[in-house]
Amino acid sequence: MWFDPACPWAWLTSRWLMEVEKVRDVDLTWSVMSLSVLNEKADLSQEYRDLMEQAWGPVRVIIAASQSHGAKVVKPLYDAMGTRIHLGRMKDYEQVVAESVEEVGLPASLGSAARQKKYDAALRRSHRRGISLVGTDVGTPVISVGEVAFFGPVVTPAPRGEAAGRLWDGTLLVARTPGFYEIKRTRTQSPVFD
Structure with missing residues (x-):
């Protein structure tokens, strides 16, 4: 799954995927993409x-942490950031980064990566990799399963238990159908973080 910690819909999708892990045989990997990159010319x-200017910080820090401490820190760092941003409604991303890095047990110095453009090339590569699988008409999250990839699903609240498994099964069914591109309806509800 490709995510941006600032995206509430990616956060909900990630919580859904964590439920899917409990009821289906899946092995998840986590990669960053960037709403800031996606919206640069918008x-x-x-x-x-x-918001997009501030959103560079968390994804840069995740890239820096992954480079210096390995991919194993990506998900815990995302969880820590997302919990603060979406559940805690924290708006100060510098504080989000500082508290998240500390929670995960990483050096506080990683927080400085939020302002360092030297991580942007790796961030853009990760972003490009996710977007290359689905095209440019989408945002975050992006999910890739074998030979198929898709944007979303955008769902609120995140289904739990077997409901999460059924949504997974259905999502894969439509995503794997040749020529299938889109199901969409107008969102009438804001994200529900229960």
């Missing part, structure tokens, strides 16, 4: 542009 409101 015409955005100033409020969203400000």
Whole structure:
């Protein structure tokens, strides 16, 4: 799964996938993509542009942590950041990064990666890898299973138990259907983080 810690929909999808792991034989890997990269050339409101500027920090820190401590730290760091951003509703991403790095037991110095563009090339490679599987008409999250990849699902609240498994089964069924591209309806509910 490709995620951006700032995306509430990716957060919900990740919580769903954690439920899927309990009821289906799946082995998850976690990779970053970036809403900031995705929206670089988009015409955005100033409020969203400000959020995208701040959103560089967490993904840079995850890239830096992965480079220096291995892929095993990606998911715990994402969990720590997402818990603060989405459940704790923290808006100060510097504080999110500092507390998350500490929670995961990583050196506090990793927090400085949030402002260091030297991690952007690796971030862009990870982002490009995810987007290359699904095309440019999508955002985060991206999921890849074998030869098939897709955006989403966008779901709230995250299904649990066997309901999570059934959604997984159905998602794979439609995603693996040749020529199938999209199911969509207007979102009428904001993310529910229960």
